[in-house]
Amino acid sequence: MGSWPRSRGRLATESITAAPPLAGLSGGALARGVAMGYLSVVVLLPLAALIWASRAGGLGSIWDAATQPEAAAALRLTLGLAAICALVNAVAGTAIAWTLVRDRFPGKGAVDAVIDLPFALPTIVAGLTLLALYGPGGPFGIDVAFTRTGLMFALLFVTLPFVVRAVQPVLLELDTEMEEAAASLGAGSFAIFRRIVFPNLLPAILSGVALAFARAVGEFGAVVLISGNLPFKTEAASVYIFGQLQSDNQSSAAAVSVVLLFISLGVLLAIGGIRRRRTRHDRV
């Protein structure tokens, strides 16, 4: 329990708010130069090429391409499902973290390990797995293949660890003294959770939810098999982009991709904001 590194479920950004004043280590400038060069070649240059390609026909053309009926339907579906997925994760993830930290039962270590499986399992395997069980000819007689429910299952599968792994360390560190004091003063368990535990967990829940949302918006491998990719019905934004790329319609693929890129940046900014608020509270 808790052997997963603390940085899991958090972002690098969160641990580097205040760097120590730099010891005059020589080689610092070199490391910085190499690091920036690598980031530029591997990450920034491709993204710059994407933005360049999307704006080739002017800003208006991005808007036109992203609001084409099929693209707009895919974006709406993706954002809606990702929002529902984030909400379900907020509840289920917190409940799972609670069970893993506060409850005792045989096999808890194994359950704790299983949470990491969606991080490690290739997304296409996750998709095939769900299709085998909840698709045509599945053993339970449940067939949600090519439906939005099927899509939802896939998103819930791949986003499961985010809230659990964000909340778990905070819950572990949370002192039970306040809760015991509240209980001795006659507070019911629900009141204790709402007034004491929940406010302490909220920043962690929100960070986890934000990451889960971003992941759900961009997910491709897990949804591509089970969703059936029916335009206007079950076609997710990432699948739409891939389809446009395959039919050599690069400008509309790039336009929708830029929308997803800005959603991702927005989510990261939001997480940064949550983190800053939390550190400010800690200091006071």
Add this chain to the structure above:
Amino acid sequence: MSRWALRIGTLGYLALLLLVPVGFVFYRAFEHGFGHAWHAVTTPAAVHALELTLISAAVAVPVNTVFGIILALALVRTRFPGRGLVNAVVDLPLALSPVVVGLSLYLLYGRGGWLGGLADHGIRVLFSLPGIVLATLFVSMPFVVREVVPVLREIGTEQEQAAETLGARPMQIFRRITFPAIRWAVAYGVVLTTARVIGEFGAVSAVAGTKLTLPLYVRAEVENFDTSGAYAASVVLALIAIATVVVLRAFHPREETG
């Protein structure tokens, strides 16, 4: 009472969402016997896909490990304007759709792209190994950085400064002091990077063309209605994932470095 309800609810959710589906893939792969599954996963196409996956991992994992350590050092040990922005860029691959990553590479290295001219000089990036490696480098970039950064913050610079005062050269300081302190975090990051590189689907799909890594092979087999091949290859990938989780659990890196 409510404790039991919570326990049954959460464990039931996990079982239905995670355990039963993954277990069922194993059942499907082996329902016609082990020999059948073995046969399905040792066809030339499957073996070729596995080889390509391992070759790309053999390139991408060391590269991202070395540069991940350098990035972490630069982020923690130096101050420069725009560091916050760099942090955001490091985290971006975690929040960005893999298909967007693949498309970006496609646009950069494809015909008409800024680096599309490389193909005219005999350097094929798209639809070959370099493209697949670049896609996996992008998506797996944050893992080593994210594991190493908090440890570097924790150990501080006192020992490094002491060594410097005693006349140690930068490489000596890194080899004798910094690296031993971060090695478990690096190992963790390497395992996470490897798992992601082997399993990456979306980004690789966009740039691989007709080349198939093992995850792409799974999809191709499903689309060819050869489900036994798809299930067998999935079991190989699932076993790699399970091994990843087990290895990560076994490391307990924080107890070693803390």
